[in-house]
Amino acid sequence: MQKLKAAVVTPGSFFIPSGRSSSVERVVEQMIPRVPEGFDIRIYGLQEPDHPVIGSLDGGIQVYRLPGGARYASGIIRSLKEWKPRIIDVQNRPFLASRIKLAVPDAKVVTSIHSLTYISPPHADHRNAERILQSVDRIVVNSVYLEKELGVRYPSLKNKISVNPLGVNLPDFIPRYNPHSEALRESKLLDRGWQGRRIVMYAGRLLPIKGVHHVLTALPKLIQDVPDVMLLIVGSPFYGSGRRTSYEAHLHDLAEPYLNHVTFIPFVSHPSISYWYHLADIVVVPSAEGEAFGLVNVEAMASAVPVVASDAGGIPEIVEDGVTGILLPQASLDSELAPELIRLLSDEQLRRSLGQAGRLRVAQSFQWKHTAERWHEMMQKLVLQ
Template sequence: MQKQKAAVVTPGSFYIPSGRSSSVERVVEQMVPLVPDGFDIRIYGVREPGRPVIGSIDGGIPVHRLPDGARYAPSVVAALQAWKPGVIDVQNRPALAGRIQEVLPDSKVVSSIHSLTYISPPYMDQETAGRILRQLDRLVVNSKYLKLEIAARHPALREMISVNPLGVKLADFTPRWSPASEALRESKLKDRGWQGRRIVMYAGRLLPIKGVHHLLSSLPELARAVPDVMVLIVGSPYYRSGRPHSYERYLHELAKPFPDHVTFIPFVPYPAVSYWYHLADVVVVPSAEGESFGLVNVEAMASAVPVVASDAGGIPEIVEDGKTGIVLPQSSLGSALGPAIIRLLNEKRLRQSLGEAGRLRAARCFNWQQTAARWHGMMQKLASL
């Protein structure tokens, strides 16, 4: 029996596969190879110099590489018209999903929405967003928070929104606390001259919405209470470009008085970033409202490292306050972030219990096999309609 054709369309911003890409491409790379048998799947992305026009990712899933920039959307449409898949999942580009639906009315078109960005100004006003989204067959979001936000803006869409939380590949992350793991960590710290340092880590883009300034503003308090503290800022403003950014300069100014307590690590591709999680005693996620999911949270949990996070967006759906980390109201970050970090740095048993619980929670609730299985069920249901 011939398999149902299913297409997964990436945003066209980054090559796939690639460690230097956004979380959207990582979702595709990690999830699609684990989708249970039943679909003939093709992935569509942008062309990369030096790579064949048709390649593959792990599991042998074909990747069709198309021209980038303004040529990407029409190239995707043309390729889909030629192949005629029954189900098409467009990742984080709802306008492109709407265009595809108009051209392939016999296909079931899904928009996987990873944040509110592309259904909000300046990309799309609310009326246009509602019109485009209503014509699609399904919307898939990564958190209950994001579903509620979209439904509040567009009540008529509530019943067509499905939630599919993202995951983590546990094998890519070395968990803390076993004797062998701790010995390896101590060796890494020694190699860097950081023996005896307690490590606080931020990982992600250096943008105001990520709240990194809250962490660096707590440096005076941290350095006084924990003189051996080292704060690692792992990331850059952009995924690929090294061009300067005013917020990044501001962060360096905040850190300047504390050269012995702060280290900036430029963008680290996935999965190499797991090296830095393994060094951490605490991972801080001080995001502002709008953080739909935050893969950093599950990556820290997979590393058995407790998380201190804000209650922004979908984060409380991932980090359980008092069980796998500490969740703080966004309004209290200025006063409460420092004391929460200090508490964890000074209580090793608490760090271990929260970290080990986080690893178990990641394994039970946030693994890519589960994300892939849910995606498979959603697409099968659509294909049968």
């Protein structure tokens, strides 16, 4: 039996495969090679100098690379018309999905929405966003939060939306709290001169919406009650770029009086991020409203590290309050974040319990193989409609 052709179109912002890519490209390169048998899948992505136009990922999935910028969409459409896939999944670019549907009307076109960014101003007003989303055959989102947001904004689309949560590759993350792991961690801490330090970690982009300033605001109280605390801030404003922003400068200003207690680590490529999770006692995710999913939550939990997070967006779908971490109301982060961090830093048994429960939850519900299996099922159903 001939396999069904399926194209997966990335935004064209980052080269694949690349540890320096955004979360959208990472979703594709982690999920698609794990999709069960049944589809002949081709990925479209950005071309870069000194790399072949056609590459491959694990499992033999072909990656077709095209010039970026204004030529990206037209190049993809030409290739799709020639290849004639039955399914086209366009990742996080709904306007491109609509354009492809117009150009390749016989295909089933899906738009996978990773956040509200590209269906909100300045990218799209309400009317245009609704028109674009109406034009495609299916909308896939990564959280129930996004599903509800789209349903409220565009009630006519409710029956078009499916939810497919994201995941991790569990073996990539070393879990805390077993003898071998703890010995390895102590060796890493010794190498860095951080032995005896209790480490609170933030990982992600340095953007106001991510709430990094809340952690630095809590730092004086943390130091007062936990003098050996170290705040580890891993990330940059942009993926793989050293450009500075006024917000990043503000964070450094907040940290200036406490340099013995704060370490900034610039952008870390994805294969290397597990090193830093392994050092953490707590991972803090103080995001503002609009955080659709937050891969950092499942990555921390995969490392058996408890998460202290805001209750923003889709985070409560991942972090179980009092079971795998602590959820705090966004409005009370400035008053409640420090006391909760102090409580956890002072109770190793609680950290262990939350962390181990988080690892188990990820193993059961948030692995890339789960995401890939759901994608496979969704696409098969769509073909039959």
